[in-house]
Amino acid sequence: MSAEEGVNRERGLAVNEDWAATIAGLVLLGLVLAGILPGWLVP
């Protein structure tokens, strides 16, 4: 892997994690507020 490819790969990963974290956080919030994920399930 060239140096430039390495940096681009890191950037791609960072962008994907950004979206993944946003979606994961909002989905979890939605599940709790809708009562689908009850409090006793969260350790």
Place this chain on the structure above:
Amino acid sequence: MTEVETRQRSRVLWAVGGVAVVVVLAALTRYLEQNVPVFTKGTWLGGIAKSVEYPVYAILLGLLGNAVLTGLGFRDRLAAGFRTEFFIKTGLVLLGASINFAVIVKAAGPAIAQAFLLITLVFGFTWWLGGKLGIDQKLRALLASAVSICGVSAAIAAAGAVQARREQLAYTASMVIIFALPSIFLLPLAVDALGLSPAVAGAWIGGNIDTTAAVSAAGALVSEEALQIATIVKTTQNALLGVVAVALTAYFALKVERTGEAKVSGRALWERFPKFVLGFLAASIVATVFLESGGDKAAITTVNDLRTLFLILAFVSIGLEFRVAPLREAGWKPIGVFASATVFNLLVGLGLASVLFANFGG
């Protein structure tokens, strides 16, 4: 199965193993945080155990795991599973749900003013000092972005903007983590010693510590209000990352590389905008509307427990990711620049936070 497929499969399995290590250590953190105060109650350790909070257990267990895995020779292969950025960003989106949107609106003005002034001054100082010491332009850009904006994510964005080498990125990222780790413990101590209000403390922590995960750890050690303000301030700095990255792209294309191709467009700004900021704002709006329309407060408590879980996963990962080796390869000059910039950031940040957040109540 071809050799490439086998190698890829093995990489995925190691990454899953890495995530499993993080989850096991996080479970242990939760166990210690809840049970050590019970076990030590009535003994001389009781008072100390009660005041030790989850970020301390998480980071120490991460560092311990790091030492053991490095000793066994597994650490580097498992490292793909230590996803600090994903864990912290998910935790911060969930944190948005515990902040009334009115507080975000109220804090936005001083937070934007502080972020703008701090980024400009600290970036300028680091760039100037790096130039005085004859540091490579690309490394200067990486160091200045990392110390003035938001640590590793800023270094990654700057590395893309100036086409830096992978070693320069790895080196800057290591330095960010090495400096952030002691700040998690030192800044809350300094907050106590200086007697800062929770809002000023949060603004100071948010404007100083480089990585978002470490900001949350230090904020959580001070108080819930400090954590909220620290997060708002840090999130504002994160949001300005795109502007700096685009400016750097233009500067390097026009002045340093002289290719004349500077892509300054709205699309470039959007590409570099940290999307979790939108999730953070959306969570705050949803939770505010939910509560104001008579929603059950217990649901928000559950969201807060989930947020703590993700923060623990992130703090364990900080400990697991910690590496000193890349620093030895780069020599003392960049370390000197980074250390001086950190001190400069601390002083200017304290002044700005004290002025801008002086009258900020809840």
